[in-house]
Amino acid sequence: MKKTLLVLLLLLISFGLYGCEKEEVIDDTFVIDVPDEVFINIQNLPYIEHLNLNNPEVTITVKEMGDIVIQLFPLVAPNTVNNFIAYIQREDYTDNEFHRVVNEFMIQAGKLDDPSCTISGEMTSNSFTNDLEHDRGVLSMARIGGNYDSQSSQFFIMHQKANFLDGEYTAFGGVTSGFNILDYIASLEAVELIDGTERGTELPIIPIYIESITVDLKGYTYESPICLD
Numbered sequence: 304m305k306k307t308l309l310v311l312l313l314l315l316i317s318f319g320l321y322g323c324e325k326e327e328v329i330d331d332t333f334v335i336d337v338p339d340e341v342f343i344n345i346q347n348l349p350y351i352e353h354l355n356l357n358n359p360e361v362t363i364t365v366k367e368m369g370d371i372v373i374q375l376f377p378l379v380a381p382n383t384v385n386n387f388i389a390y391i392q393r394e395d396y397t398d399n400e401f402h403r404v405v406n407e408f409m410i411q412a413g414k415l416d417d418p419s420c421t422i423s424g425e426m427t428s429n430s431f432t433n434d435l436e437h438d439r440g441v442l443s444m445a446r447i448g449g450n451y452d453s454q455s456s457q458f459f460i461m462h463q464k465a466n467f468l469d470g471e472y473t474a475f476g477g478v479t480s481g482f483n484i485l486d487y488i489a490s491l492e493a494v495e496l497i498d499g500t501e502r503g504t505e506l507p508i509i510p511i512y513i514e515s516i517t518v519d520l521k522g523y524t525y526e527s528p529i530c531l532d
Contacts, residue, residue, distance in 0.1 A: 333509050335367050340483045349438035349464075350477040353379060357522035359388065361476070364514040365401075365488070371460070371481030373442050377523055379435050380425040380475035383444055383454065386528035387475070389420060390456050391518045401511040403459070406492040410485065411445060411459035412513060418455035420530040426451065427470035435474040438464045440485070442476035452531055462489040 345351060359375040375384045390396060395415055403411035424444070425431040429451035437443060438461060445457035454473060462485060468474075478485060491507035 335487075337368050337487045338483050340480065343480070343482065345479070348440065348477065348479075350376075350435065350441060353435065353477065354479070359384065359521055359523045359525075360479075360519045361387075361391065362517050362519075363481075364516070365484055366512045366514045368484050368487065368511075369481065371484050372479050373460075373476045374479055375442070375476040375518075375523075376435065380431075380433055380473050382422055382529050383425050383473045383475045385526050386420055386422050386454070386530075387444075387458065388518055388520075388525055389528050391516045393419070394515075395419070395456060396513050396516040399513045401488060401507060401513070403505045404488060404492045404507040404511075405462070405505055406489045407463045408465060408489075409443075409459040409461050410488045411457060413445075413457040415456045420528055421453060421455045421532050422528055422530060424451040424454050425473045425475070433470070433473060436464070436466065437461050437468040437472070437474055438477075440478035440482065441474050442478070443468065443472045443474045446472065460485055462486070 345354065348354070353376045354374055358377065361373045361375060363371040363373065365371065375387065377384045390413070396413060399412055399414070401410050401412045402414050403409075423429065423431075424446055426433050435441065441461045443459055443461065444454045445459055447453035460478060488507065488511055491509065491511065492505065
């Protein structure tokens with residue numbers, strides 16, 4: 304019995320299911336007050352069948368908020384996973400902004416002036432078998448218009464389920480911890496800042512920056528991505 308409890312505790316720690324409240328003052332007009340992380344039953348996650356302790360684990364540290372922890376799914380979209388890891392290892396996402404936030408839909412980041420690699424999309428509409436649905440917490444890649452071979456650095460995390468994206472965009476991972484931060488960022492959708500300074504459609508009410516993204520490869524053997532350019 305003690306051994307079973309110990310294994311369960313180690314799993315909870317590994318998946319980062321416990322968190323604490325984060326409150327920071329950004330400026331004189333806005334205070335970030337991220338709610339506590341609530342306990343997550345891993346068995347209830349819609350992508351439970353893809354979770355594996357040997358999958359690469361990514362930690363997105365959001366400035367003044369905390370960490371969003373995500374497992375990558377190499378068996379679902381191997382080249383997309385390798386491409387994402389390559390951007391992380393080059394530290395291209397440091398100080399990057401969540402530039403698109405749509406409450407009850409998704410939050411998006413990874414916009415770079417000069418992306419270093421463009422890859423073919425690993426989705427059904429591009430003749431690649433990928434059955435991972437765009438459920439809440441799923442990590443997916445952005446692309447340009449109707450071009451299925453235009454994935455580069457931009458990624459998004461689903462705030463709520465959106466079936467119309469299935470087969471059209473490459474889903475390749477899932478959140479295991481930090482849903483409170485995901486929810487909080489999504490709630491910051493606004494066209495303008497509190498002081499009236501316009502930010503633009505789908506930008507958050509205040510700038511939200513990624514302090515860093517790190518990856519623990521666990522048991523995964525990383526390979527350089529196959530780039531189109």
